[in-house]
Amino acid sequence: MALEKKALRKCVLQKRRKLSQTIVHRQSDIVFEQLIGLSVYKKARCIMFYAAMPDEVQTDKMMRYALQDGKQICIPYIHDKNGLMDAVFVFDVDQLSKGDFDILTINSHDMEFANPEDIDLMIIPGVAFDTAGYRLGMGAAFYDRFIMRANQAFCLGIALDCQIVNKVPIEEHDCSMDAILTASGLINSKEGKM
Numbered sequence: 001m002a003l004e005k006k007a008l009r010k011c012v013l014q015k016r017r018k019l020s021q022t023i024v025h026r027q028s029d030i031v032f033e034q035l036i037g038l039s040v041y042k043k044a045r046c047i048m049f050y051a052a053m054p055d056e057v058q059t060d061k062m063m064r065y066a067l068q069d070g071k072q073i074c075i076p077y078i079h080d081k082n083g084l085m086d087a088v089f090v091f092d093v094d095q096l097s098k099g100d101f102d103i104l105t106i107n108s109h110d111m112e113f114a115n116p117e118d119i120d121l122m123i124i125p126g127v128a129f130d131t132a133g134y135r136l137g138m139g140a141a142f143y144d145r146f147i148m149r150a151n152q153a154f155c156l157g158i159a160l161d162c163q164i165v166n167k168v169p170i171e172e173h174d175c176s177m178d179a180i181l182t183a184s185g186l187i188n189s190k191e192g193k194m
Helices: 002-018 021-035 039-043 060-068 142-149
Strands: 046-048 072-078 085-090 121-124 128-130 154-158 179-182 185-188
Touching (some): 021 179, 060 072, 072 142, 085 142
Parallel strands (some): 046 072, 046 121, 154 179
Antiparallel strands (some): 072 085
């Protein structure tokens, strides 16, 4: 199983990293427009985003819009390489700076942690997703562990079109998304959750 995941991860990351910034930003803009029209977004009071790497769906515009829309927003805070993650509130997107693992975060003296049970909507990145809602991440299981603590949150994977695959190899601990949003549209992987 680990070898299957590793091979798929390598294949999809190669495709993703070959995309031009123009394509990444065009697809990100389409995902943004679709996101703000979803009822799950409109109903959410607290949304967990992620600070995007250059070859992922860009979330900066989404975070700014959500703040202007009166939403509370938070992003992941990685404690260490062993899979420990929490959520920290973001009050101003311009205050984000590079932290450990070169991931944008809040300065440690400004951190205010969110209670996972208060998060209504999680916007979740991944390396690959399938139409059943399964996600392949980078392999540290940060999100799988966190989702268990934020079990009432709607889990929305967002991805570039090239990240949708036929089947993600899964293990017992792998969590599935409630839906996946790409520039090509919404994949509702759990009927009745939208």
